[in-house]
Amino acid sequence: MTEFLNNPAISSESDGRTDPPGSQASDDLTGHLPTMPITQSPPPGVLIADHFHQNAEYRTYRPDGTRDYLITLTLNGCGTYRIGDEVRLCRRGDVMVLTPGTPHRYGTSSEAGYWEFVWCHFLPHEDWQPYLALPAALPGLLHVQLAQPAVFERVLQAFRRLIGDQLHTDPLHERMAYLALEEIVLLLAMQGGEAQGSLSLDPRIEEVKRLLLERMQEPHTIQSLAEQVRLSPSRLSHLFKEATGMSIIGMLHHIRLRQGARLLAYTSRPVGEIAEAVGFQSPFYFTKQFSAAYGISPSAYRRAAQSLHAGDGTSPDTKPGTSPGGL
Incomplete structure (x- = not known):
């Protein structure tokens, strides 16, 4: 690694730091190959x-x-990847993954004249391989577009942790660097969709799902959610039902009840507190909806969960009609 880092032929003139993913040359990507170092x-x-x-x-x-993978996330400007005779541009939010053994050229696109990006060379752990089954932009070049601002920011923050931790030489920081990289890979798999055996959802639908999950206690309306993703309420309702098979209110209802069940099973919080924490206006209404969905009252569900923890093998989730359904 030291020999590689000290190679003057690959130092970056733009920021004074070592430049493993690229080199400086005056040739355009479509230029005469023998002149490009x-x-x-x-x-x-x-x-x-x-x-x-x-x-x-x-x-x-x-x-x-x-002989390894190279992943880049474009933050600003524009880059260009060339595989054979085909070219792909990458702009803000584009994640490109070059697979091992893929002949390639890439660099700053003349479209913008500059390119800001984060990158990583890595060999994946064996159990990461299914998550790297991402959509291919070109042979050997995978591509995921991070259209949701929240996902983009989470991937960027993981990159920043990765970049900081990999500078250290102790095993603990190395482990943390790989954990940050694994988070990036998992987030890309969630966005790319192929690793889950399905296509990615419309980014606007993903954003609504995120809002429902992370802010379940808030009094959401279709109108307020539609405004946040810049759709009409009727259009959002149609797209959401088409993509998920559930209505927006129906999914929010399931999310709240599922989280309520978890809090009943694994905490000692009173039913009234749990009802408020998951977004129900009153303990009575929470109890009524929970009992209708699970076929058992919240108190009885908690007792059954406690019996399970005690080791007698009973579980409310294993009884017919006691689950409100998956998401």
Whole structure:
């Protein structure tokens, strides 16, 4: 790793830091290949990441690809990837993943003249492979667009932790760096959809789902949710039902009851507090809705859960008609 980092042929002139994912050259990506210097890549197995601000001259050329994965997230400006004769641009929110052995060129696009991005070279753990079954923009080049601001920010924060932790040499920081990278991979799998065997939801529907999950205690209305994703209430209701098979209010109802069941099973909070915490206006209404969904009162559900914890094998979730359904 030291030999790689000290190689002067791959130092970045734009920010004074070592430049493993690319090299500087005056050639355009569509230029004459023999004039473009080959960019060295890190040894496989080295976890290395950084945050770059690159100018219009930034170029990379690896005719044999790399022996690891390279992931980039564009923050500002525009980059260009070229695989064979095909070209793809990447703008803010675009995550590109180059797979091992893919011959490639990439660099700053002439469209913007600069490219700000975070990146990481890595070899995945074996159990990550299903999550890297992401949509392909080109052969050997995977692509996920982070259209939701909340998801973009979460991936960026994970990148920042990864970049900071991988600078340390102790095993604990190395482990934390890999945990941050694993979070990124899982978030991409959730957005890319192929790892789950289905297509991604419309980003506006994903945003509504996120709001329902993270703010279940708030008094949501279809009108207020529609305003946040810039759709009409009728259009949002139609798209949501088409994508999820549930109405917005129906999903919020399920989310609240499911969380209520968890709090009953694993905490000692009073039923009234739980009702308020999950968004019900009164304990009476919570009890009525919970009993209708689970076929058992909240108090009886808690007793059954406590019996399960005591080891007698009973569980309210295993009884017919006691689950409000999945999401």
